[in-house]
Amino acid sequence: MTPTMQQGVLGAPLEQSPRAGDFAIVETARPACPEGGVLVQLSHVSMDPYVGARLRGRHMGEAAPEPMRDAIPGHGVGVVAESRCAIAEGTHVHLMGAGWRQYAPALEGEVRVIKPGALPPSVFLSALGMPGLTAWAGMTQLARVGAGDVVLVDAAAGAVGGAVGQIARARGAARVIGIAGGADKCALVRDTYGFDACIDYRADSWREALAAELAGGISVHFENVSSELLTLALTHMKPYGRAVLCGLAAHYQSDAPAPGIPFGLIIGKRASLHGLVVYDFYDRWDAFLAECQPLAQAGRLVIAEDVADGLAAAPETFERLMAGRNRGKALIAL
């Protein structure tokens, strides 16, 4: 009898941002191990904000998954269950084409061997995965953060934002300030991620609190949420500051373009704006891990996990991620 596995799929094509009821968990045939590749038994699958747009066919030209057929996309980590290549069974690996399923096939060149040591393998989907690489690329390759910089980042409780602040700190930034939604997220940013301050934009008078915190001006800003917050950050920027434009989480549900930012403000601040697409930095993954894995091992790069326990819990966790109600890195544990 063919072995089977569970897989998470869309029930029907999506018009709107996905809700929990749009997903179905189905029983399907377990994939075979490909010639020249491996079959990975996944332990964790990542949930990322871009997947909301991808499910509607609106991310970087990538096709939406076929309802009731294709696994919902996501990076994953796991252990090689079968091998028809040089990677030994039992090896821990990371793969981009994992998806919401228990087993994923991949060619040898499509997996990265990871060496978790004492770290939980799920870290390779957050601080040491694509979100961490995004933060590292923005801080070290684009903004070139260094000693004396004052850094501001929003969505600071998330995997990207949390890693931005901690990598900036490790690179010698003088101060690291976050913006996040809610007292609980701000406590995480301050107490666990070690930021100097975190401003809760859901609190009264938060703009005044931010202005007081940034009285000396910022030299680096990392934008995850909206053009409105970017504009606000620019008003606090010192001359010749650098901003990294990474994400627009508040605009992903809308089909209208995000509002523009005032041209005169950019000129007046002599600001440099760097657009960031993490795909451009996949060839620097080894350099990123060489710098950041020791930080994670030393407890200096830590990201909280918001974990769905099993595929059945994944749709509800994904809906919370789409609404910005996740606390840290959204993951499925299998």
Ligand SMILES: NC(=O)c1ccc[n+]([C@@H]2O[C@H](COP(=O)([O-])OP(=O)(O)OC[C@H]3O[C@@H](n4cnc5c(N)ncnc54)[C@H](OP(=O)(O)O)[C@@H]3O)[C@@H](O)[C@H]2O)c1
């Ligand atoms: N350019 C790239 O290559 C690249 C690569 C990876 C990630 N990204 C982007 O980086 C950003 C952070 O990614 P992440 O994985 O660490 O996600 P995340 O921060 O865990 O989740 C996004 C956060 O955005 C905030 N948010 C504000 N308004 C929102 C709204 N209307 N709907 C949903 N969320 C809202 C929420 O935090 P608060 O409650 O604190 O506001 C939410 O938790 C995202 O924009 C993502 O798309 C870009």
